[in-house]
Amino acid sequence: MSERHAVQMRGITKRYPRALANDRVDLDVEVGEVHAIVGENGAGKSTIMKVLYGLTPPDEGSISLWGKELSGHRPADAIREGVGMVHQHFMLVDTLTVAENVVLGAEPCSHGCLLDVAAARERVRQLSSEYGLSLDPDDLIENLSVGLEQRVEIVKVLYRGAKILILDEPTGVLTPQEVRELFVILRALREAGRTIIFITHKLEEVLELADRITVMRDGRVAGVVSAAATTKEELARMMVGRDVLLRVTREEARPGEPVLQVAGLSAIGRKGSHVLEGIDLEVRSGEILGVAGVQGNGQTELVEVITGLRRASAGSVTVCGRETTNRSPRQMRDLGVAHIPEDRQARGLVLGFTVAENLILGRHHRKPFSSRGLLSLDDIRTHAERLIEEHDLRPRDPDGDAGHLSGGNQQKLIVAREFDGGPALLVASQPTRGVDIGAIEFVHTSLLRMRDQGAAILLISAELTEIMTLSDSIAVMYGGKIVAQFEGGAVGEEELGVAMTGGAGASAGGSAVRSDGRPPRHEMGAR
Amino acid sequence: MFELAVLDSALRMATPLILASLGGLFSERSGVVNIALEGILLTGAFASIVATYYTGNPWAGVFAGVFAGVLISLIHAIVSIVFKADQIVSGVAINLLAMGLTQFLTWIVWGSSANSPSVQGMAHWSLPEIWGPVARGVNVVISHYPPLVYVALILVAVSHVVLFRTPFGLRLRATGEHPEAVDTLGVSVHAMRFAGVLLSGAFAGLGGAFLALNTHQFVKNMSAGRGFIALAAMIFGKWSPGGALAACLLFGYAEAVQMGFQGQAVPTQFVQMIPYVLTMVALVGVIGRARPPAAIGKPY
Amino acid sequence: MSRFARLSQLLSPLVAVAASFLVGGLVVVAIGENPFHIYAILFRGAFGSVDAIGLVLFNAVPLIFTGLAVAFAFRAGLFNIGGEGQLYIGAFVCTLAGLAFGGLPALVLIPLLILASAAGGALWAAVPGFLKARFGVHEVINTIMMNFIAVGLTSYFVINMLREPGQMTPQTSEIAFAGHLPRLADSLSLIGIPLPQANPLNFSLVLALGAVLLAWYILYRTTLGYEIRAVGMNAKAAEYAGINVRRTLVMAMVLSGAFAGLVATNEIMGFRHRFLDNFSSGLGFMGIAVALLGKNTPLGVLLAALLFAVLNTGALEIDIFTDVPRELILVLQAVTIILVVVGNEVFARRVAAREGRAAGVPLPVTEASGETK
Amino acid sequence: DQPGSTDGTLKVGMVFDVGGKGDKSFNDSAYRGLLHAADQFGVEHTEFEPGQDADRETGLRKLAQARYDVVIGVGFLFSDAMRKVAADYPDVKFACIDFDPRPGETLPDNLAGLRFREEEGSFLVGVIAGFFSETGRIGFIGGMDIPLIHKFEAGYIAGAKYANPAVSVTVAYTGTTPQAFADPAKGKELALLQYRRGVDVIYHAAGSTGNGVIEAAREVDRQAIGVDSNQNYMAPGNVLTSMVKRVDNAVLMTVRSVVEGNFHGGLREFGLADDGVGYAVDEYNEDLLTDEMLAFVEDARQAIIEGTVSVPKE
Ligand SMILES: Nc1ncnc2c1ncn2[C@@H]1O[C@H](COP(=O)(O)OP(=O)(O)OP(=O)(O)O)[C@@H](O)[C@H]1O
Ligand SMILES: Nc1ncnc2c1ncn2[C@@H]1O[C@H](COP(=O)(O)OP(=O)(O)OP(=O)(O)O)[C@@H](O)[C@H]1O
Ligand SMILES: [Mg+2]
Ligand SMILES: [Mg+2]
Secondary structure, three states: OOOOEEEEEEEEEEEEOOEEEEEEEEEEEEOOOEEEEEEOOOOOHHHHHHHHHOOOOOOEEEEEEOOEEEOOOOHHHHHHOOEEEEOOOOOOOOOOEHHHHHHOOOOOEEOOOEEOHHHHHHHHHHHHHHOOOOOOOOOEHHHOOHHHHHHHHHHHHHHOOOOEEEEEOOOOOOOHHHHHHHHHHHHHHHHOOOEEEEEOOOHHHHHHHOOEEEEEEOOEEEEEEEHHHOOHHHHHHHHHOOOOOOOOOOOOOOOOOEEEEEEEEEEEOOOOOEEEEEEEEEEEOOEEEEEEOOOOOOHHHHHHHHOOOOOOOEEEEEEOOEEOOOOOHHHHHHOOEEEEOOOHHHHHOOOOOEHHHHOOOOOOOOOOOEEOOEEOHHHHHHHHHHHHHHHOOOOOOOOOEHHHOOHHHHHHHHHHHHHOOOOOEEEEEOOOOOOOHHHHHHHHHHHHHHHHOOOEEEEEOOOHHHHHHHOOEEEEEEOOEEEEEEEOOOOOHHHHHHHHOOOOOOOOOOOOOOOOOOOOOOOOOOO | OOOHHHHHHHHHHHHHHHHHHHHHHHHHHOOOOOOOHHHHHHHHHHHHHHHHHHHOOHHHHHHHHHHHHHHHHHHHHHHHHHOOOOHHHHHHHHHHHHHHHHHHHHHHHHOOOOEOOOOOOOOOOOOOHHHOHHHHHHHHHHOOOOHHHHHHHHHHHHHHHHHHHOHHHHHHHHHHHOHHHHHHOOOOHHHHHHHHHHHHHHHHHHHHHHHHHHHOOOEOOOOOOHHHHHHHHHHHOOOOHHHHHHHHHHHHHHHHHHHHOOOOOOOHHHHHHHHHHHHHHHHHHHHOOOOOOOOOOOOO | OOHHHHHHHHHHHHHHHHHHHHHHHHHHHHOOOOHHHHHHHHHHHHHOOHHHHHHHHHHHHHHHHHHHHHHHHHHOOOOOOOHHHHHHHHHHHHHHHHHHOOOOOHHHHHHHHHHHHHHHHHHHHHHHHHHHHHHOOOHHHHHHHHHHHHHHHHHHHHHHOOEOOOOOOOEEOOOOHHHOOOEHHHHHHHOOOOOOOOOOOEOHHHHHHHHHHHHHHHHHHEHHHHHHHHHHHOHHHHHHOOOOHHHHHHHHHHHHHHHHHOHHHHHHHHHHOOOEOOOOOOHHHHHHHHHHHOOOOHHHHHHHHHHHHHHHHHHHHHHHHOOOOOHHHHHHHHHHHHHHHHHHHHHHHHHHHHHHHHHOOOOOOOOOOOOOO | OOOOOOOOOOEEEEEOOOOOOOOOOHHHHHHHHHHHHHHHHOOEEEEEOOOOHHHHHHHHHHHHHOOOOEEEEEOHHHHHHHHHHHHHOOOOEEEEEOOOOOOOOOOOOOEEEEEEOHHHHHHHHHHHHHHHOOOOEEEEEEEEOOHHHHHHHHHHHHHHHHHOOOOEEEEEEEEOOHHHHOOHHHHHHHHHHHHHOOOOEEEEEOOOHHHHHHHHHHHHOOEEEEEEOOOHHHOOOOEEEEEEEOHHHHHHHHHHHHHOOOOOOEEEEEOOOOOOEEEOOOOOOOOOOOHHHHHHHHHHHHHHHHOOOOOOOO
């Protein structure tokens, strides 16, 4: 076993009931390097990291840390060996404070057995200032933005003295600025001699940060390359096994009549503050309006009000010339409003339902799926078979449980359902979050095709590239307000980024912004 | 309404509820629903009487009650934590088991499946009078209620400290909110949940011991729905020891008032509904939505 | 689902039942009795004669109703512990109607009383349903509270206002004869089944079987059932899909309560013909066990209710004719439930392991590009 | 020859009421009668407690089918079931304790309805309570709030007022479900509350719930009055007396009449006159009762038997 290897994994195989998640995977990570792992959804990236961290026992294979072989280890052993992991889905307890989350499992004690809260606070403050993380140890997690939550995760790892940091898709939920700040932190950590493994779907990031890259496909290692010696195109080909369009081509828009008109729209949040304030928007048919913004600045609420999931406190929503403010979700759907929700598992799917049942969700009460209160099973099935065929959903089983689909296929299911039936207005919220480049390509092409067929599309995304690639015009939200509007193509990523943080020219500081300058955490549809 | 006798009665009636709902609290804070409180109370009651019957020492009964509570909750722990079975199913089964088993054993031990003979009860605490006026003064406080009433009150405070001021409590609460997070930090979710469920068995078993020893005998089904009321109190008290205490006192008080003011114009049946109606009204009007531990009921 | 999975789903309850009998047998041995003798008596009590089988079915009927009630609410994500209260109110309303509308012919009165039973239960269940939907109050607490209230209310009215004149027993007068559900003895003897006249089995059994079908039909064939299941599995997704979640919750409770209320068709219309204070002794709670054992599916409820009825009926026989008390059967029932849920888990894991191995067949090798380094 | 008895021994089946065997009260009194009968006549017997209401009828039927000669139901809840089953099995003798007849009902020849004038016995213990009470406040704790128990209450109050017109009676019931007869924890609290309010004697008619009442009396050193069985021994010095309801005698008598071949159906009431009810004096309470008191009570008893005092039932 080599001295310079922080991690050596050999022949790791992990089977799940419906998937071979890792198939004889080898992974070498050198001491002090930034090692990226890329691959499509379901390629087995998270799994191999969970195996390394001791969360998931492998079925076969061996693992060595610092040249020493581990067997049957648990997270506690990994932590002791200096491994820390920031998970794809954050592992934070919402109802506890930052300090409590950080020390959980390795608590400082006073008086023998009591929790030493002061010491915990102090450590958090210290680590936070050391790496410029600006965290308040007494904040409740539920009040933090996603970016800050991630920093808490990093502090958790540092608090345990990790020498190997694993970050699973750390940038998926961050703004460009936050990504840049994260990279600064990660570089500082590398300077401090720590080894970093990070997983991402974003190839630019890989090339920017990583020293070496392991590409995974179908549970196997498709190759290991050095960042200096490869290109985006090559990586994409290795990941997908074919050439990929990294940028969709977009025709000029031919906008028609206004389909969605939003005027002076406001909404009140759970704590009585305005989460939306005086929003004005217009989307015409055959046009994509992109809404950019850091998560938690009212986008969620805007979508909810437009789709009838949340009440407006003032202002109006008009769809196809009809006033629809505060109509129910069903009425909105019946008017031809389709909605791709930002959180597919929480809102977009019923996980215990079959694929076929999920494919009629929202239209289940209408003909042909239902008449006089009875379901029409034949029509539901035919519909499912058609959509599965058209959208290449896998597996091709209308009776399979939607919960068993991969993330990408779950998203495709929702897209298939919402695109079907030619909606007049499509509200697409984070339509490609966490899906792989193959699926992104598919969703983007579909959105443009819908636009060209005359649908009006309101696209909400934290992904600037996505907004810039697809939008005919762009609105930027900050603190519950629209702070800037641009014509598509007439604005650069930098300029958008600045507007998103409430800077330069944007009238900053809506009442939704907390006194400490952070945007409030978005509130889920509490009506 | 605020007659001292009624308040005393309220506190005594509340005691088994307090203990059982503290038990429920530990289990549910670790993420395991414990609908089996009723059965654990019953088991604790039975075991305390058997042990007292054979030893003549009610404190042996207390110990046996706690032990039996832990034992039967061990079944809940194994079924719902190790085997990841539905926690409510397991709880329902344990209630059934406790009902059957205690009656069956009552029959084996005493030849009647409904009643045990009377056993030695628990003497009230008191300092010897010869210690003088100080002892008399102290006795006014400590001998007013059966000993376990004081124990229950102390346990409320202890539970609060354990839950909110110790690493164990922090881990327990985190386990109920987000077990994966706890697991990733190298803390065993199963161990925390076992601790929570077994503690709940110990507390509810103690509650059962109080119930039975205070009446000096075991009677079939003597828990009489108190486990469910304790569960309601725990939810009512928003999963905190202080809240549970307050809720139990309220229920105890409502019941005591009901007992104290019967036989007047209102028919018994209506007077006896007071605590239940009160609970419903309070839940709608005053308390509103209670927020349970996020991961409750989900096997890990 | 693979054949192995299906087979084990079928087998796991059977194995669990067998295992619990083994446990019960050991207990019997431990107290110095002969388990074969005891079980022989148990089965004689349940299957020894047409009369015995009739009794089993009679005892199964209320469990089917209360089991369906719990299972149905469960599908909407609601835990209805209030079956006991709902069946009391159902029985009470049924009795009131049976006393009040004595002049009606059977053809009208019987359907009316069936409706009254369902309506009473539905009404009682609607309250916690509404409180849940409107104020978010946990239905478990409210259904428990409403059990106590139902018992108190019916007890008051039965004892103080509706008591049969000149009687000490806390029961009402008999409902109109036209409202009695016929016993099955006569009908069965037409097809050559010699059920004794005195056997209490009545047409409520047919209603119970109908209710099983109805519950299945509502859940899987109607839009309402689709919405109920959607709300139960993911309320936020249901809301997103335009389903009125609150209304659906109330509807699910109403239907659940209606099933519980139908217990009256057996107890009042078919058997006792009057409301006896506190007649139920926990049928509603047994329904929870039945529903859970039946995995909250209508067919499962039917089978679990039959199993429990077999045990309850045999228990009486054991109680009367042996020195072993009936409580043995309670223990047996509890052990069965525990073993069934544990068995489900064990089998599920074995299935998973097997299918995992199936998935583990090496995939065709895709051209993995080599290192570019 | 008796029907069904293969070897000539009589078979007696007994079905208990809520509360069950071991309640030290009502059911135990019946069971004692059965044991006496077994002693005296060598009968074979079985007994059980039904699980649910429908089991009452089914259980009686099963006993009849198993060719039991005498089937005894303990408690008025058996009345309906007895009527039906007795009609179906004319060869079997049935007896129902506390039988609840419909107005004008005549019973078949194989069904005996055995009733007690509990109000008369309760009257006498009421007299004792009224006489004994120093505070002038006495209590009554009933089990389930039903007409049967109201009889105990009514007789007791009348007796107490008979002894001391100024006495005040505090009345409480444990509950409205059968559980009310088996909740000693609640019985104790109810009693403690009454004692704290100055009540010094409490009469309970609450099955095993009453065990809690007696326990409370012992704990605060006041007086309780037992019911159905002689409960004086349960807390010597703190049980003033017990209203005994001689269910045991009724059971014994029933079995004897079958043995002797002179069983006949119909209603039969046991009152003071035939020692069907009474109050218990034994070594555990003789120190509590003065001669003056006993003389007064005996006078009252005579007056009731002679009809010069009438006892209310409600
Ligand atoms: N707990 C689990 N149970 C069953 N199957 C699982 C589980 N976790 C992962 N899998 C399966 O293992 C395969 C690999 O999943 P993994 O999460 O490692 O993918 P990934 O590369 O991280 O994908 P993504 O980019 O979407 O995060 C997938 O096919 C998935 O279906
Ligand atoms: N316990 C489980 N049983 C069966 N399948 C599971 C289980 N847990 C996860 N999966 C499957 O694993 C797959 C991948 O899970 P995972 O959470 O990694 O999603 P994903 O594809 O990575 O999407 P995302 O990037 O949004 O997390 C999904 O198909 C999911 O259905
Ligand atoms: Mg992943
Ligand atoms: Mg993933």
